[in-house]
Amino acid sequence: MVYSSKTTGSGVRYIEKGAGEAVLLVHGGGEDAQQWSVEIEGLAVRHRVIVAVLADLTPPEASGTLRRLLDDLAVPAVTVVSRADDAGAALAFTLAHPIRVRRLALIAPPLESLVAASLEDIRCPVMMTGDASSLERHLARVGRGRLHPSPRTPVETGQLLQEFLSGRLSSFDPRELRTAFGTFMTGVTIVTTAGTDGQPRGFTANSFTSLSIEPPLLLICIGKGAASREVFESARGFAVNILSEHQKDTSVLFASKRPDKFQHTTWRPGPFGNPLIDGAAAWFDCARHQVIDAGDHIILIGHIEAFSYTDANPLGYARGGYITLGLEQAAVNAASSASRTIVGAILESDNRLVLLPDHRPNGLSLPEVGRSGASGSASRLHALLAQDGIDATLGFLFAVFENPGSGEQCIYYRGEALLHARGRPVLASFDDIPWDRLPDEATRSMLRRYAAERKLGRFKVYSGDHRQGTVRAVE
Numbered sequence: 520m521v522y523s524s525k526t527t528g529s530g531v532r533y534i535e536k537g538a539g540e541a542v543l544l545v546h547g548g549g550e551d552a553q554q555w556s557v558e559i560e561g562l563a564v565r566h567r568v569i570v571a572v573l574a575d576l577t578p579p580e581a582s583g584t585l586r587r588l589l590d591d592l593a594v595p596a597v598t599v600v601s602r603a604d605d606a607g608a609a610l611a612f613t614l615a616h617p618i619r620v621r622r623l624a625l626i627a628p629p630l631e632s633l634v635a636a637s638l639e640d641i642r643c644p645v646m647m648t649g650d651a652s653s654l655e656r657h658l659a660r661v662g663r664g665r666l667h668p669s670p671r672t673p674v675e676t677g678q679l680l681q682e683f684l685s686g687r688l689s690s691f692d693p694r695e696l697r698t699a700f701g702t703f704m705t706g707v708t709i710v711t712t713a714g715t716d717g718q719p720r721g722f723t724a725n726s727f728t729s730l731s732i733e734p735p736l737l738l739i740c741i742g743k744g745a746a747s748r749e750v751f752e753s754a755r756g757f758a759v760n761i762l763s764e765h766q767k768d769t770s771v772l773f774a775s776k777r778p779d780k781f782q783h784t785t786w787r788p789g790p791f792g793n794p795l796i797d798g799a800a801a802w803f804d805c806a807r808h809q810v811i812d813a814g815d816h817i818i819l820i821g822h823i824e825a826f827s828y829t830d831a832n833p834l835g836y837a838r839g840g841y842i843t844l845g846l847e848q849a850a851v852n853a854a855s856s857a858s859r860t861i862v863g864a865i866l867e868s869d870n871r872l873v874l875l876p877d878h879r880p881n882g883l884s885l886p887e888v889g890r891s892g893a894s895g896s897a898s899r900l901h902a903l904l905a906q907d908g909i910d911a912t913l914g915f916l917f918a919v920f921e922n923p924g925s926g927e928q929c930i931y932y933r934g935e936a937l938l939h940a941r942g943r944p945v946l947a948s949f950d951d952i953p954w955d956r957l958p959d960e961a962t963r964s965m966l967r968r969y970a971a972e973r974k975l976g977r978f979k980v981y982s983g984d985h986r987q988g989t990v991r992a993v994e
């Protein structure tokens with residue numbers, strides 16, 4: 520497509536195509552708008568696309584020129600779109616003329632232009648594409664910003680812009696949405712394929728869903744930013760390996776970008792040719808059934824050609840951390856083998872910590888049972904809490920450790936509490952825990968960890984021998 524530019528009354532060169540809501544493409548590359556042609560053609564179906572030709576202008580100069588262009592064309596407000604180095608000009612214009620910018624899309628902006636700009640002052644919705652780890656810090660400075668993995672092709676860039684323009688890209692904070700999705704507890708899989716070039720490829724995925732028994736189908740979703748996405752899209756099939764609880768390291772390996780993932784794991788080709796990871800709790804070797812484009816992911820539906828399973832415990836995943844059923848089992852075993860078991864809970868009510876007065880003058884403890892009399896158990900803990908008008912829901916295990924002096928086994932759960940009566944319970948803010956009133960260092964260090972992990976929204980599970988300092992995060 521060859522575009523011929525026009526010149527406005529005040530001498531600004533531009534290219535124009537289509538009709539509808541105005542989109543301003545900031546283009547520092549001189550006359551040649553060919554690089555934008557796919558995006559221009561796609562957007563012009565429903566929009567008035569104006570390409571500003573801004574060769575060799577500094578961002579402040581470009582900002583002034585863009586304003587003159589819009590004044591000359593009598594366009595009150597636009598969506599501004601820039602690519603790569605033109606981000607500086609787009610940002611300068613958006614910050615200088617906020618009421619003229621409805622939305623701002625920065626395709627692959629260079630970090631220098633983000634560092635230099637007062638992103639905090641941007642008032643319109645912003646979309647950036649690029650690598651999450653380097654851009655997220657800058658995006659956090661933009662109130663209504665969102666980040667997308669880099670589109671691979673101009674067609675994808677066009678589609679993404681269409682969605683942004685249509686307002687279909689939500690204005691939710693993507694990190695918040697990810698955190699909310701993360702409350703759904705899943706297993707962990709490694710999805711593999713033999714690839715077309717004979718090089719095995721694989722990535723960690725928890726988007727696995729069993730889909731159909733007859734015909735036997737399953738699905739997984741692969742992000743459009745994954746390095747192996749094209750290989751999976753075109754492969755004749757793929758395998759899903761459901762990891763067992765001892766394979767956390769394999770999960771971490773396959774969630775990395777390392778090119779040599781298969782050299783660090785033992786595997787064999789499956790009946791349909793896709794790599795099967797040794798030690799998996801189950802595997803499904805599939806033929807490609809359907810590939811569906813969906814937002815920033817692609818859905819791969821596989822037709823199961825062969826499968827197998829073992830009785831190994833599967834690895835779990837929730838809220839950004841790994842969960843092992845075996846650890847829950849270890850707690851049960853510990854409880855049955857120890858001479859005495861203490862069962863306690865770190866309970867939250869209205870975002871505050873529930874503490875109970877203990878036998879010491881002014882002393883406060885976590886709700887716990889088993890220090891005297893019979894060994895503790897979750898049901899005895901519930902009963903104790905009920906006496907104090909506390910309706911507790913015990914959630915995940917937080918810590919399992921042995922007190923070597925006494926041989927006591929200590930098991931602490933996380934949980935939520937509803938307080939039905941005033942009286943004994945004391946509610947403490949997590950920023951102001953009464954540390955000196957707590958019974959021992961074990962409780963203090965456990966609560967310090969809890970408060971720190973709570974801030975991050977990620978809880979680990981700890982096990983070991985507390986006094987000897989070997990309490991470890993079981994990730």
Ligand SMILES: Cc1cc2nc3c(=O)[nH]c(=O)nc-3n(C[C@H](O)[C@H](O)[C@H](O)COP(=O)(O)O)c2cc1C
Pocket residue numbers: 707721722723724725726727740741742744745746747748770773774775776777836
């Ligand atoms: C527990 C867990 C689950 C994940 N689930 C998915 C998923 O379902 N789909 C996906 O595309 N990436 C998922 N990822 C991220 C990929 O494993 C990661 O981006 C990986 O680098 C992709 O590999 P590649 O870039 O070499 O293709 C997950 C990561 C972890 C740790």
